[in-house]
Amino acid sequence: MARVLIENVTKSYGKTEVIHGIDTVIEDGEFIVIVGPSGCGKSTLLRMIAGLEEISSGTISIGERVVNDLEPKDRDIAMVFQNYALYPHMTVFKNMAYGLKLRNFSKNDIKQRVDQAAKLLQLEDLLERKPRQLSGGQRQRVAMGRCIVREPKVFLFDEPLSNLDAKLRVQMRLELRNLHKRLKVTSIYVTHDQVEAMTLGDRLVVINDGYAEQIGSPIDLYERPATKFVAGFLGSPSMNFIDARISADGRMAELPGTFSLALGSDVTVGQEGRAVTIGIRPEHFSLAEEEQSAFSLKIDHAEFHGADTIIYGRIADNDRLLTVRLPHRHEINLEKHLFLAVAPEHIHFFDQKTGKRI
Amino acid sequence: MIEKRPFITWFSHAVLLLGVALVAFPIWITFVGASHDAVRMTQVPLPLLPGDQFFVNLKAAFVQGVGNAKEQSVGLMMFNSLIMAMMIAVGKITISLLSAFAIVYFRFPFRMMFFWMIFITLMLPVEVRILPTFEVVANLGMLNNYWGLTVPLIASATATFMFRQAFLTVPDELLEAARIDGAGPMRFFKDILLPVSRTNIAALFVILFIYGWNQYLWPLLITTDKSMYTIVMGIKQMLEAAEEAPEWHLIMMTTLLAMIPPVWVVIGMQKLFIKGLTETEK
Numbered sequence A: 001m002a003r004v005l006i007e008n009v010t011k012s013y014g015k016t017e018v019i020h021g022i023d024t025v026i027e028d029g030e031f032i033v034i035v036g037p038s039g040c041g042k043s044t045l046l047r048m049i050a051g052l053e054e055i056s057s058g059t060i061s062i063g064e065r066v067v068n069d070l071e072p073k074d075r076d077i078a079m080v081f082q083n084y085a086l087y088p089h090m091t092v093f094k095n096m097a098y099g100l101k102l103r104n105f106s107k108n109d110i111k112q113r114v115d116q117a118a119k120l121l122q123l124e125d126l127l128e129r130k131p132r133q134l135s136g137g138q139r140q141r142v143a144m145g146r147c148i149v150r151e152p153k154v155f156l157f158d159e160p161l162s163n164l165d166a167k168l169r170v171q172m173r174l175e176l177r178n179l180h181k182r183l184k185v186t187s188i189y190v191t192h193d194q195v196e197a198m199t200l201g202d203r204l205v206v207i208n209d210g211y212a213e214q215i216g217s218p219i220d221l222y223e224r225p226a227t228k229f230v231a232g233f234l235g236s237p238s239m240n241f242i243d244a245r246i247s248a249d250g251r252m253a254e255l256p257g258t259f260s261l262a263l264g265s266d267v268t269v270g271q272e273g274r275a276v277t278i279g280i281r282p283e284h285f286s287l288a289e290e291e292q293s294a295f296s297l298k299i300d301h302a303e304f305h306g307a308d309t310i311i312y313g314r315i316a317d318n319d320r321l322l323t324v325r326l327p328h329r330h331e332i333n334l335e336k337h338l339f340l341a342v343a344p345e346h347i348h349f350f351d352q353k354t355g356k357r358i
Numbered sequence B: 001m002i003e004k005r006p007f008i009t010w011f012s013h014a015v016l017l018l019g020v021a022l023v024a025f026p027i028w029i030t031f032v033g034a035s036h037d038a039v040r041m042t043q044v045p046l047p048l049l050p051g052d053q054f055f056v057n058l059k060a061a062f063v064q065g066v067g068n069a070k071e072q073s074v075g076l077m078m079f080n081s082l083i084m085a086m087m088i089a090v091g092k093i094t095i096s097l098l099s100a101f102a103i104v105y106f107r108f109p110f111r112m113m114f115f116w117m118i119f120i121t122l123m124l125p126v127e128v129r130i131l132p133t134f135e136v137v138a139n140l141g142m143l144n145n146y147w148g149l150t151v152p153l154i155a156s157a158t159a160t161f162m163f164r165q166a167f168l169t170v171p172d173e174l175l176e177a178a179r180i181d182g183a184g185p186m187r188f189f190k191d192i193l194l195p196v197s198r199t200n201i202a203a204l205f206v207i208l209f210i211y212g213w214n215q216y217l218w219p220l221l222i223t224t225d226k227s228m229y230t231i232v233m234g235i236k237q238m239l240e241a242a243e244e245a246p247e248w249h250l251i252m253m254t255t256l257l258a259m260i261p262p263v264w265v266v267i268g269m270q271k272l273f274i275k276g277l278t279e280t281e282k
């Protein structure tokens, strides 16, 4: 087990830089999730930690040892790939044993370790099967097993659940979480799925376009997103963004059109008279009487999700699209407007140019 | 496509049967010819039903020998052909595996240049460069031995290409997983790449074995010693009996025998062979 230190790491392919100086510390035993949209450089970062990609500049250390110039096999890491990368001609047992065999473990040790991992992952009955005779979830577990038997300092995961169907994904997520609780091995997990990220990670690193936008616990990131990107990326349905102007006295956020949101006495933006982007999560709207409401919504359509109802509509006088999530079931009358209010503490403010939180 | 119209069914069966007949009829004639005596084979019309001399002819071919001087045993010629076909198939596969491995998995200077050089040899089969190649082989003292028979045929690009294609379909993650597991390049080659490519190897073995077995021009040029004759050459030589009439019954018997090893290889490996040519999933 070990700490992983990533210091000012960049990666260039030819002249194009795809990772622009990422800094972070992954604590011993931590489960950290690197999350971001497709193509943002998550895999590249992970593969640099694994030693499968050259590090263009900066240093990566695993357990106080700089690993920049070490071969993957000497870095004391194990990796689970999206397509599992099981050796197709080897049985489950041999797949798990291969790394140990190359490290000259005795037959007895190998058997003991594989059996132990198989037990942990409920693979005992499958040890003699070939990968193609396994279901997706089972293959996933074998890939995990291959990592566990080596007892490495760090586990690396590159979108390991992406090839599974939705239900199995939820189940495997839980298994991964439990496994981590038992083994407590430092884990770095890459995914583009924000739900997976929020539910698995002790902390998240949100990456956008090769920059680390924000690093923090899921709750931190959800409640105080540092940038408009993070705010929009985490949460489903995603946050509503509306361009607005802070009134001259700083007490109101004026929306385009006639509506404005009262900011209350304890919210101070300090941007009097300036244009900003405000962000409101769909679940932070509440129904109000017409007189107390901030604005009214023309409803386009509504989806009943069971536990809640998602309403898609437009602000009555400026046609801005808005998503609203109301708890429980609501009888929606598509003809009528919906009157909505927002508690001031639930409004996020972002700089219009930089997208940074104000 | 699933078609239910009876005419189509009938028609496609007719076409298939015709195809089978086209292939099978000459083989039947060969078999019939091999089972009659020399006299019957010179009379017209040729027999269409087997006679009773099959085992006599078989014994004659092996023990007494065939050809104008009656000194080449079919057994020896088949042995020569077998060695030649095996050496060509195994040698070509070995060399091609290694060169495809180098081209796909290593980044070395002038990699593309080597790739194209190998590619260009596709345009230069033995038949095209037969005289210079003969010269080289003769100077190396490889006339009348197995090396001379096989080495010039081993160097060629087709198999390299096939393995290159096969290796390109192996997911990169397999290599990466192996690297993390601690496998060096040759370990990866031996433990993973070879087993994963085994159907391709089998398919190529079948093709190359037959290619080697059927070689005619090159062995004709390179062997003067009768003990090095191959069976395909031998058959041709038998037809050239200057004085006497060709011994058709023995020629047919030899031909029949010459067909057996390739057929045996194809049947033995057909499962892997078909997989190797059609399988896309690794």
Ligand SMILES: Nc1ncnc2c1ncn2[C@@H]1O[C@H](COP(=O)(O)OP(=O)(O)O)[C@@H](O)[C@H]1O
Pocket: A013, A018, A036, A037, A038, A039, A040, A041, A042, A043, A044, A045
């Ligand atoms: N071998 C490569 N050569 C050039 N560009 C690459 C290479 N691998 C990845 N990239 C680029 O780097 C960026 C990040 O890729 P990647 O890390 O795979 O993204 P993801 O976040 O989806 O895992 C992408 O824009 C991709 O086009």
Ligand SMILES: [Mg+2]
Pocket: A042, A043, A044
């Ligand atoms: Mg990726």
